[in-house]
Amino acid sequence: MAWRPEHGSMQELVGYLKDALSGHDQNAQRYATMMLGQAKSSPATANYLAYILSDGPIFQELSLSPTDNILVRSSAAINLKNTVRAHCKAFPQSNMIFIRSAVLSTLQDPVSQIRNFAGSVISEIVQKGGILAWPELLPELLALAGNDSSSVTNDAQEGAMSALAKICEDNKQSLDKDYHGQRPLTIILPKLLDITSSPSTKVRAFAVASINSFLPQLSQAAGDSLDSILARLFHLAEDPSDSVRRNVCRSFTQIVDAAPDKVLPHMGGLVDFFVLQQRNIDDPDLALEAAEFWLSIVPVLLESMVYDEEDILRLEGDADDADQEDRAEDLKPQFATSKTPRIITNGHAGMNGDFVQTSSSGQSHNDDDLSEGEIEDGDDVAAANVEDRWNLRKCSAAALDVLASSFHGAVFAVTLPYLTENLRHRDWPNREAAVLAIGAVADGCMDAVTPHLSDLVPYLLFLLEDKEPVIRLITCWALGRYSSWASHLEDPGDKKRYFEPMMEGILNKMLDRNKRVQEAAASAFANLEEKANKCLEPYCGPIVRQFVQCFAQYKDRNMFILYDCVQTLAEHVGPALKEQALIDTLMPAIIQRWTKVSDQSQEIFPLLECLSYVATALGSDFAPFAAPVFARCISIIHQSLEQYVMSINNEAFDKPNKDFLVTSLDMLSAIIQALESRQSGELVETSQPRFFDLLLFCMEDPSNDVRQSSYALLGDCAVNVFHQLHPFLPALIPVLIEQLDLDNIKGEDIDQGFSVINNACWSCGEIAMRESSGMGPHVEQLYQRLLGIISNPEVPTSVNENAVISLGRLGVDCPQTLAPHLEEFAKPFLHIIGPVEYTDEKADALLGFNRIVERNPQSMENCLADYFKTSAAYARHSNSAFRSGILESFYRNLIGYKNLIPNFELFLQQLPTRDIEKLRTSFNL
Helix, strand or coil: CCCCCCHHHHHHHHHHHHHHCCCCCHHHHHHHHHHHHHHCCCHHHHHHHHHHHCCCHHHHCCCCCHHHHHHHHHHHHHHHHHHHHHHHHHCCHHHHHHHHHHHHHHCCCCCHHHHHHHHHHHHHHHHHHCCCCCCCHHHHHHHHHCCCCCCCCHHHHHHHHHHHHHHHHHCHHHHCCCECCECHHHHHHHHHHHHCCCCCHHHHHHHHHHHHCCCCCCCHHHHHCHHHHHHHHHHHCCCCCHHHHHHHHHHHHHHHHHCHHHHHHHHHHHHHHHHHHHCCCCCHHHHHHHHHHHHHCHHHHHHHCCCCHHHHHHHCCCCCCCCCCCCHHHCCCCCCCCECCCCCCCCCCCCCCCECCCCCCCCCCCHHHCCCCCCCCCHHHHCCCHHHCCCHHHHHHHHHHHHHHHHCHHHHHHHHHHHHHHCCCCCHHHHHHHHHHHHHCCCCCHHHHHHHHHHHHHHHHHHCCCCCHHHHHHHHHHHHHCHHHHHCCCCHHHHHHHHHHHHHHHHHHCCCCCHHHHHHHHHHHHHHHHHHHHHHHHHHHHHHHHHHHHHHHCCHHHHHHHHHHHHHHHHHHHHHHHCHHHHHHHHHHHHHHHHHCCCCCCCHHHHHHHHHHHHHHHHHHHHHHHHHHHHHHHHHHHHHHHHHHHHHHCCCCCCCCCHHHHHHHHHHHHHHHHCCHHHHHHHHHHCCCCHHHHHHHHHCCCCHHHHHHHHHHHHHHHHHCHHHHHHHHHHHHHHHHHHCCHHHCCHHHHHHHHHHHHHHHHHHHHHHHHHHHHHHHHHHHHHHHHHHHHCCCCCCHHHHHHHHHHHHHHHHHCHHHHHHHHHHHHHHHHHHHCCCCCCHHHHHHHHHHHHHHHHCHHHHHHHHHHHHHHHHHHHHCCCCCCCCCHHHHHHHHHHHHHHHCCCHHHHHCCCCHHHHHHHHHHHCC
16 A cells, blocks of 8 residues: 555644744744654655655645745755665665655656755665665666657656766766676766757756766776767767856866877867857856866876987987087078067167067077977978977977966966976986976966975076986076076075076086087077066176187087077167177177178078177177178178079079078168267268169068168168268159058068058158258158058058158148148047157157148148147156257147137137146146
């Protein structure tokens, strides 16, 4: 006979259940909790609780409100779960049969909260009684979740799958046990994979979550099904549901931990998938789950950073080869590095633009590129040299660098145990990989690493003397990555303890007996120079002396990175190199190498770049060395132009490498800027062939790089040797005007094309300030070109800024020609020049604009308020060293407008209060 509850007992129990979860009467709540505790051990109580949970007929007769119904049934579920946990093994079988039947039926309840409670009770029963005690459960749940009968309600499917997910999570080990030759998991997993195709979002999500329970340990059954699991996960990666994809993210993360070899072939697609999920702004939990993937792959990356056995055999015991000459195949082609466009809006009016800081090999030595201090060779050479190949090890280190930059301290927390285990490993490949990891996380994890650097840096300095060259090499690179930290230590004692030994250690390794270590040390030192900047000034003596020894000992390949070290030092300490003892030490070594390198050698590119930095640093002190360098650059330019003409006229001749022109033009710019105008003028006047004839040819060269350097040189000549430039302006200016035509820019070279126009705009402004009214015949054409630039929305900001400044400078001495056009260009002029830093060039442009306005004040109607704002802004910066007369020119125009505008006070009120106050105090308005 089926068990039935007694109405009175049920009503009493319902009262206790309700009071136990109600906070309205604490005394009633305590009493109810006590009574329920006393009744827990009774099997009959468990039956009552199961009956109430399942919403049995007699319970329904109590006619509770919907809210109380859910409250009481939830309380029954909680108490039933606790009762099962404590006493189920003592319950008679008949009671367990009733309880199982009741809670199983509850999985179909329309209230999801109740279904979830039922699933928790079912999982507890399985956990306490074991799988075999309820053998029909799993097949029944799988049938319900999978809708095998095609008639299961959606609520029942979700309830069954939710229960399965809890069972899988709570009973992982028991589900993978062998029961009479069979493991439940081998039956469950295929069925779960099928269920992931359910039309129900919740069922799919629960199914993936259930599979995830078995992935971390990856038992035999899960391992055997892993290919099928992966195939299904890749399909589910495109599921429209965030909750499903959230569980898919967790799946992949766990598989990476448990079986990385299975996912490595698919890493490209996985990266794309996780990047997409992490950008999900609508579901932060999904984005967080995706972010966990990146941390999970850190151990995989660390393991992949160890050299493989084949590479170890090639690298182990690498010989001391510093005295061996380089083979021809060791020398890769060299490329000149273009100067940045001349920029007159950045506050650096002296140089009017800076060099791009790159290595002499044409590669940046920025510590973000993870180059490990090596020059990356082409494929033909790379195949022969382990260190020059882009391989899994380097790719893994680069990936670790990226992850560290994104997740910071969390990446270091995962990396630290690996470092602890491997930094002092007896096998050098493990030590090397650990040092590589230290360097890889430097940028992104600096805050987390810093507390450990007091121990790490001395140990890295110790590793500089490791017997294995590859360890010394990677240690140089890693120390370079921390040079910013060391160079910016504020405590003098700390600087002496860490920075000076780091600098000395890397410097010493520049003369290592192994050429690859020399190269890595030189690259690391160039990085240190860049980070330390002027902090190196007190150490210029020993640094220069070490460089000179390197000049004496280095073979051809490492000479390129040595040039980089010299030019980076010159860039960052500048005038500190002007000490005569340093000049007497450094320059003979450079000149000796200069005389050895032929005009046809590609080594001339980095050598000229190096010399240009040195010339800029030494200024007029470079004069004793200038004449032969200047003459040689003229000769190289002449030879290159002749070869180009011959190649055009005769296809049998090869076209010359344009880098000969670029580096020579840049060197001429550096000399002309460095020397006094009288000295530069003499070099220009005496050059053969004539200097400006060659420059004119270069200004019309088809190469953007050549033209960019040509117009930079033209502007430098206007600033420094205008007397020598002036006679050639009738020939040069028409070419300059033509260059300002935006139609000359080809789509594939758009960035470089804008750089050329940028330099042309700058040189135009410099010429205008010196040619004065002599620019009159050209102003109209120049105006049309400059207007085309500032009116084009696709033109970069820096080019627009240089264009409006050139336009304004034309107005200083030719305002009458530009005044009729004022209405056309005034608004874009004011809009573009506003954010530009206050320099002498901007002051020139504003003076010219004021003179144009003075001749056509009525044309400012559409932007008069902007003009007043510009006037106020200038007044706020008038204490700076600007050209005289500018405030007066503003004053004249503003007073003129005050007299022209009928209701001037009303006009002023449209301006910001700050501007009004400044206008009143500075211009008496």
